[in-house]
Amino acid sequence: MSSAKVRLYVDHPLGAGQSVPLDRGQANYLFAVMRLEAGDRVRLFNGRDGEFLAEVAVANKKNGVLRCLEQLRGVQMPPDLWLLFAPIKKARTDFIVEKATELGAARIMPVQTDYTNADRIRQDRLQAHAVEAAEQCGGTFVPPVDPLQRLDRMLADWPAERRLMFCDETLAGRSGALDPAMRGPWAVLIGPEGGFSPDERRALRDLPFAVPVALGPRILRADTAAVAALTLWQATLGDWRDGAGEAGDG
Secondary structure, eight states: OOOOOOEEEOSSOOOTTOEEEOOHHHHIIIIIISOOOTTOEEEEEOSSSOEEEEEEEEEETTEEEEEEEEEEEOOOOOOSEEEEEOOOSHHHHHHHHHHHHHTTOSEEEEEEOTTOSOSOOOHHHHHHHHHHHHHHHTOSOOOOBOOOEEHHHHHHTOOTTSEEEEEOGGGTTSOOOOOTTOOSOEEEEEOOTTOOOHHHHHHHHHOTTEEEEOOSSSOOOHHHHHHHHHHHHHHHHSTTSTTOOSTTOO
16 A cells, blocks of 8 residues: 555656656655655556556656556546536635536536626636646546636537536525436536526526526525535436446446
């Protein structure tokens, strides 16, 4: 069993005996912040090859090299679940991306709605938050964070076989639940702080693949709603269920 306490995401092939070069930021983190030295152990993952135990071969605060020793476990793919959400304040958008990664979203898709306050995002920063969340939670997969898109344009090209869990705040305190028998690819849609516009709500309810769902008796903040919705889906249809098959089996 590995005694390595540091997990690091690398965009490099992993395999027994494989050398992995570090960029300046990674080297600074390992050797200046974490104080690792040659011979110390690190756990590596790249989202494709699983998790590997690696050894520090060259320690330099400006660069460095790790050498893979053995595979600790294979890659664990999440369920086929996308998260669509309207960006909100910076720190709370970061929170949504982090928690979506921890909760097993396979793809994170920021959308611009009628009441969305933000008209742009820092995609690279949000992707970095997804990487950090995967490093911290023990995941071996990092969900991609898409560029910001208009919700109406995205839905115009929506794959018909993918159901959309539409979290409708007007259903608070009323019926609207997931059916455990509705297997297959899904997406969760969370609206902005001001909710969906009347036109958007009507359009969503007319979509044959949309499933309106209530998130309890109270109206939740957007970041809270994202966590609640992903938890509800995972417990009902995802890889949290007792006896569930391999993650990502759809």
